[in-house]
Amino acid sequence: MRTLVLFRRDFRLLDHPALTEATRDGEIAGGYIKEDTLTSAHDYWEMAHVVDVKQSLNDEGVPFLLGDAPVVDQVTAWCDQYDMDAVYFNRSYLQDEIEQEDNLIEVLESKGIVVKRFDSDVLAKPGTVLTGKGEYYKVFTPFYKALRQEKLIQPVKKPTDFSGLAIESSDISIDEPAWFKKLLKHFIPGEQAALKQLESFLHDALSHYSKRRDRPARKDTSRLSVYLAVGAISPRVIYQAVMAYDEAGPGMDSEKEAFIRQLMWRDFSYQQLYQHKEAEKKAMREEFDRFNWENNETDIERWKQGQTGYPLVDAGMRELYETGYMHNRVRMVVASFLVKHLLVDWRIGLQYFEETLLDHDRQNNALGWQWVMGSGFDASPYFRIFNPITQAEKFDPEGEYIKRYVPELRQLSGPALFRPFEASETELKRGGVVLGKDYKEPLVDHKAARERALMRYQDIKEASS
Numbered sequence: 263m264r265t266l267v268l269f270r271r272d273f274r275l276l277d278h279p280a281l282t283e284a285t286r287d288g289e290i291a292g293g294y295i296k297e298d299t300l301t302s303a304h305d306y307w308e309m310a311h312v313v314d315v316k317q318s319l320n321d322e323g324v325p326f327l328l329g330d331a332p333v334v335d336q337v338t339a340w341c342d343q344y345d346m347d348a349v350y351f352n353r354s355y356l357q358d359e360i361e362q363e364d365n366l367i368e369v370l371e372s373k374g375i376v377v378k379r380f381d382s383d384v385l386a387k388p389g390t391v392l393t394g395k396g397e398y399y400k401v402f403t404p405f406y407k408a409l410r411q412e413k414l415i416q417p418v419k420k421p422t423d424f425s426g427l428a429i430e431s432s433d434i435s436i437d438e439p440a441w442f443k444k445l446l447k448h449f450i451p452g453e454q455a456a457l458k459q460l461e462s463f464l465h466d467a468l469s470h471y472s473k474r475r476d477r478p479a480r481k482d483t484s485r486l487s488v489y490l491a492v493g494a495i496s497p498r499v500i501y502q503a504v505m506a507y508d509e510a511g512p513g514m515d516s517e518k519e520a521f522i523r524q525l526m527w528r529d530f531s532y533q534q535l536y537q538h539k540e541a542e543k544k545a546m547r548e549e550f551d552r553f554n555w556e557n558n559e560t561d562i563e564r565w566k567q568g569q570t571g572y573p574l575v576d577a578g579m580r581e582l583y584e585t586g587y588m589h590n591r592v593r594m595v596v597a598s599f600l601v602k603h604l605l606v607d608w609r610i611g612l613q614y615f616e617e618t619l620l621d622h623d624r625q626n627n628a629l630g631w632q633w634v635m636g637s638g639f640d641a642s643p644y645f646r647i648f649n650p651i652t653q654a655e656k657f658d659p660e661g662e663y664i665k666r667y668v669p670e671l672r673q674l675s676g677p678a679l680f681r682p683f684e685a686s687e688t689e690l691k692r693g694g695v696v697l698g699k700d701y702k703e704p705l706v707d708h709k710a711a712r713e714r715a716l717m718r719y720q721d722i723k724e725a726s727s
């Protein structure tokens with residue numbers, strides 16, 4: 263059998279069921295299709311992983327093809343040109359991509375080509391973890407408890423025997439822009455880098471995950487999201503490695519559980535978007551689509567540039583710009599600031615994250631924004647408005663994170679660092695900061711912005727009652 267294995271957000275050889283099955287069935291070639299031009303940080307990051315998987319397959323004597331035509335046209339053209347008998351791939355859980363897959367399957371099968379698709383990108387595929395009434399869970403905790411009871415599928419081993427088709431690989435050369443190369447100082451692409459990152463996390467940070475995961479200054483979370491987002495590692499591999507990690511120390515079981523719980527949020531997002539395919543565009547609680555936004559252009563720009571005058575918000579936005587990543591705690595704070603303090607439509611924030619995050623993931627991003635907005639089914643209530651000052655005091659108590667990304671405030675300490683706009687003339691002078699010159703005056707007053715947001719919320723509540 264001559265099989266084409268299509269890759270898409272699964273740039274790995276370990277736990278790649280489509281690849282493993284294809285190697286058992288005969289000769290293979292890999293393929294990847296990129297129809298659009300590369301624009302976002304995630305696009306370039308993904309392309310770096312295409313190059314990585316191509317190299318890994320070539321090392322095993324397997325050719326790899328790159329196409330840019332619409333998926334059905336490209337795959338049928340390859341099948342005709344290389345006389346393929348079969349096409350295998352791992353499935354997507356996004357409804358628009360499922361439709362595209364269904365269409366592809368129909369066309370290929372009508373040509374007599376065998377098609378197989380596999381599950382690999384989630385711990386449990388959407389539809390397997392349901393309530394007693396057979397419905398999808400709307401709330402995370404019961405979903406998580408039910409998923410914990412599931413017997414999860416073990417990862418598939420990396421194939422050992424490859425037999426590559428005798429065809430030429432495509433040339434893949436990417437002209438990486440300088441801004442993207444800068445991000446690579448913080449994250450190394452590739453499957454081996456992902457596995458190494460998992461190892462380091464297990465050894466260095468898992469034992470204190472629950473205590474330190476909310477502190478943005480240190481690398482105390484796994485930072486595996488950048489690899490999960492392109493499938494350089496699978497959630498099943500991570501799950502298995504964490505559960506099997508036997509460097510038992512005091513409290514290790516509860517640390518493992520805390521981490522697995524977070525990992526299961528990803529499955530929750532996947533099953534939520536599987537069921538609510540509009541959740542990237544529409545509020546899941548529809549009354550939120552009647553919200554009266556300000557969408558002030560200057561506010562949006564200053565938020566993007568990390569120039570809001572709130573040090574934790576600015577540090578987060580600058581971390582994102584400089585590294586392509588932002589710590590989860592800070593994502594919640596900056597997102598809340600955008601939608602509640604500045605009254606900017608959450609979809610504008612979602613799109614900016616899509617353009618800038620290396621780990622951009624359509625399901626997690628949509629659910630993250632809907633959670634912050636309060637418009638998701640299991641979301642932070644709208645009236646919970648993160649205070650960017652107390653969040654900084656609590657989670658960055660030494661101001662290490664703020665000082666790293668907002669260097670103009672480095673000489674400030676204590677409350678002046680967290681709220682420079684309330685600092686005395688003497689404190690500012692000592693810290694070498696002239697407000698409005700070295701560091702921005704705050705865009706909004708926290709208390710007034712909070713009240714304004716609550717009033718807008720009241721409006722939609724009244725309109726929908």
Ligand SMILES: Cc1cc2nc3c(=O)[nH]c(=O)nc-3n(C[C@H](O)[C@H](O)[C@H](O)COP(=O)(O)OP(=O)(O)OC[C@H]3O[C@@H](n4cnc5c(N)ncnc54)[C@H](O)[C@@H]3O)c2cc1C
Binds near residue numbers: 589597622626
């Ligand atoms: C507004 C907003 C937007 C977000 N956008 C994205 C996104 O585009 N891509 C993305 O992967 N995550 C997103 N998240 C979720 C979360 O911030 C990241 O998954 C996390 O910061 C990644 O860092 P880590 O791998 O070190 O996490 P760890 O704490 O080490 O967690 C391990 C893994 O669990 C999963 N996970 C952890 N927290 C969450 C969560 N809250 N929701 C879903 N999965 C989670 C991730 O896959 C993560 O890699 C967003 C959160 C918010 C509030």
